[in-house]
Amino acid sequence: VNLGTPDGTEFKPMWRYLREFLSDPRVIELNKAIWYPILYGLVLTTRPKKSGANYARIWNRQRDESPLRTYTRAQSEKLTEALRDLPGVSVDWAMRYGNPSTESVAKGLVAQGCDRILSFPLYPQYSATTTATANDQLFRALMKMRRAPAIRSVPPYYAEPVYIEALAASIERHLASLDFEPEMVIASYHGIPKPYSDKGDPYQAHCLETTRLLREKLGWDEKKLITTFQSRFGAQEWLQPYTDKTVEKLPGEGVRSIAIVNPGFSV
Numbered sequence: 238v239n240l241g242t243p244d245g246t247e248f249k250p251m252w253r254y255l256r257e258f259l260s261d262p263r264v265i266e267l268n269k270a271i272w273y274p275i276l277y278g279l280v281l282t283t284r285p286k287k288s289g290a291n292y293a294r295i296w297n298r299q300r301d302e303s304p305l306r307t308y309t310r311a312q313s314e315k316l317t318e319a320l321r322d323l324p325g326v327s328v329d330w331a332m333r334y335g336n337p338s339t340e341s342v343a344k345g346l347v348a349q350g351c352d353r354i355l356s357f358p359l360y361p362q363y364s365a366t367t368t369a370t371a372n373d374q375l376f377r378a379l380m381k382m383r384r385a386p387a388i389r390s391v392p393p394y395y396a397e398p399v400y401i402e403a404l405a406a407s408i409e410r411h412l413a414s415l416d417f418e419p420e421m422v423i424a425s426y427h428g429i430p431k432p433y434s435d436k437g438d439p440y441q442a443h444c445l446e447t448t449r450l451l452r453e454k455l456g457w458d459e460k461k462l463i464t465t466f467q468s469r470f471g472a473q474e475w476l477q478p479y480t481d482k483t484v485e486k487l488p489g490e491g492v493r494s495i496a497i498v499n500p501g502f503s504v
Contacts, residue, residue, distance in 0.1 A: 238371045239359045239504060241334030242303040246293040251285035258334045263370035266433070306332075308504045309359070327351065333371045340378035347386055356390045359503040361400060362443035363393035366429055395443040396450060404447075404500055405454040412496060419496040421461060423483065424448045426501040428466035428475040441476050447500055 243254035259265055259280060265272055297307050313330035320326050327349060331342035346354060358371040372390050379385040394400050412419065426444045434441045448464045455462070465483045469475035480497075487495065 241332040246289040251289040339374040343378040362395040364440035425480040431474045
């Protein structure tokens with residue numbers, strides 16, 4: 238289960254996608270009486286055009302879909318091949334927001350005769366805004382079924398040795414392809430509002446632990462590999478340090494070359 242994607246870059250598909258995403262109370266924890274006038278009166282009148290233009294820059298023209306859908310499908314196909322010798326096991330993929338929807342995929346699996354489903358939210362670090370809402374959506378689909386399958390969910394894997402090894406190998410491979418040696422590598426994770434963390438969301442701790450284990454695996458110190466958070470939305474404080482602010486101040490600290498990695502998503 239991945240985050241989601243619009244069906245197109247035009248205003249209407251972007252509007253549908255952003256409405257579903259930003260109406261999720263796991264993502265925006267404001268009271269609906271406060272948030273919905275802002276969402277429908279301001280955000281959904283301006284952001285679809287802006288976000289659509291950004292998506293258009295990376296859109297997979299050949300398949301007419303976003304890269305997230307392309308790569309998530311490819312992951313599913315590779316996993317299908319890896320598990321081909323296990324009898325009675327099928328692999329499918331879904332999006333929390335957009336298509337293919339979690340509900341449609343769950344219905345399809347049940348129609349195939351699946352009576353046990355393992356849900357794999359594609360987020361190494363747990364957050365209520367990602368892993369929890371993916372599980373919520375699956376169980377909402379089950380609530381509509383007369384005969385619901387048994388469900389298990391893959392736990393966060395932010396500290397799994399295989400995950401850390403894969404990240405480290407990817408970092409080393411990509412750094413070797415550069416024509417310079419970065420003085421600093423920034424592990425930039427998608428942020429969440431700080432109040433969510435203050436209320437007990439373990440996401441920040443999971444991110445910091447992933448970075449610590451990466452340092453250990455790569456043999457780097459705390460100055461070589463740092464943690465930052467990106468993509469803040471709205472006026473409230475989000476997890477810090479912010480990626481953009483960090484990059485802006487580094488030249489003044491004498492840092493002339495950097496590389497950025499994003500360990501917070503499987504795609």
